[in-house]
Amino acid sequence: MSEVTTAEFNEDGKYIRKVRSFVLREGRLTKGQQAAFDKHWGQYGIDYTPEALDLAALFGNDNPVVLEIGFGMGKSLVEMAAAQPDKNFIGIEVHKPGVGACIMEAAEQGLTNLKLFHHDGIEVLDNAIAKGSLDCVQLFFPDPWHKKRHHKRRIVQAEFAERIRGVLKVGGVLHMATDWENYAEHMTEVMVAAPGYKNQAENGDYVPRPEHRPLTKFEKRGQNLGHGVWDLMYQKVD
Numbered sequence: 001m002s003e004v005t006t007a008e009f010n011e012d013g014k015y016i017r018k019v020r021s022f023v024l025r026e027g028r029l030t031k032g033q034q035a036a037f038d039k040h041w042g043q044y045g046i047d048y049t050p051e052a053l054d055l056a057a058l059f060g061n062d063n064p065v066v067l068e069i070g071f072g073m074g075k076s077l078v079e080m081a082a083a084q085p086d087k088n089f090i091g092i093e094v095h096k097p098g099v100g101a102c103i104m105e106a107a108e109q110g111l112t113n114l115k116l117f118h119h120d121g122i123e124v125l126d127n128a129i130a131k132g133s134l135d136c137v138q139l140f141f142p143d144p145w146h147k148k149r150h151h152k153r154r155i156v157q158a159e160f161a162e163r164i165r166g167v168l169k170v171g172g173v174l175h176m177a178t179d180w181e182n183y184a185e186h187m188t189e190v191m192v193a194a195p196g197y198k199n200q201a202e203n204g205d206y207v208p209r210p211e212h213r214p215l216t217k218f219e220k221r222g223q224n225l226g227h228g229v230w231d232l233m234y235q236k237v238d
């Protein structure tokens, strides 16, 4: 994924140090994942360019658009897209085998309402998504970066909340979930301080797990480790 590497350089070719929310450890793709890329990238893939997409043209309709950052292997994203054909879904993931796995699953189900970026979600949000165009942004089980000295790598920060607010429509929702309590508290702190949002929780900081969110791979892993799960939903009000 050359774009992620070259993004470390500015327009004059000068190296700039960016704190990223991921470390790329590219495992090999399985034959099936590679075949899915070769055969179906044309249908499911969006080649990143730093220009805002025309979402209606991309999907061929005006349905609401849900964007998910860091879909992992994509099983739960495909499940959601299959269950809600009246919405369009955009998935973003930096891990190539995950993108391959997701394409494979989407093609098997013949989905027509799902498109995928193999790219850094932050750059996609900043450059490829028009302001005020999304109905929902999903961030499920982002890397928790457990150690304190790594907390700066957590994707949820004040700037992140502002970035998401930029791409959401008024009334649109940022939905996050984590199985790491300290990250849930951090997310809450960030969101409470972020302007322009209203917490959807009726009691306390967290919402009950919404039925439309399928169990994800990392969530299952967390459950096996005895972790709890915290869902946060914040609506853009202005």
Ligand SMILES: C[S@@+](CC[C@H](N)C(=O)[O-])C[C@H]1O[C@@H](n2cnc3c(N)ncnc32)[C@H](O)[C@@H]1O
Binding pocket: 021, 022, 069, 070, 071, 072, 073, 092, 093, 094, 095, 098, 119, 120, 121, 122, 140, 141, 142, 143, 144, 155, 216, 217, 218, 219
């Ligand atoms: C802990 S995994 C969770 C995956 C999935 N949501 C689940 O619940 O099974 C976090 C994922 O986010 C991806 N990720 C982290 N930072 C990202 C970024 N800036 N853009 C796109 N994907 C990112 C990682 O590659 C990883 O697959």
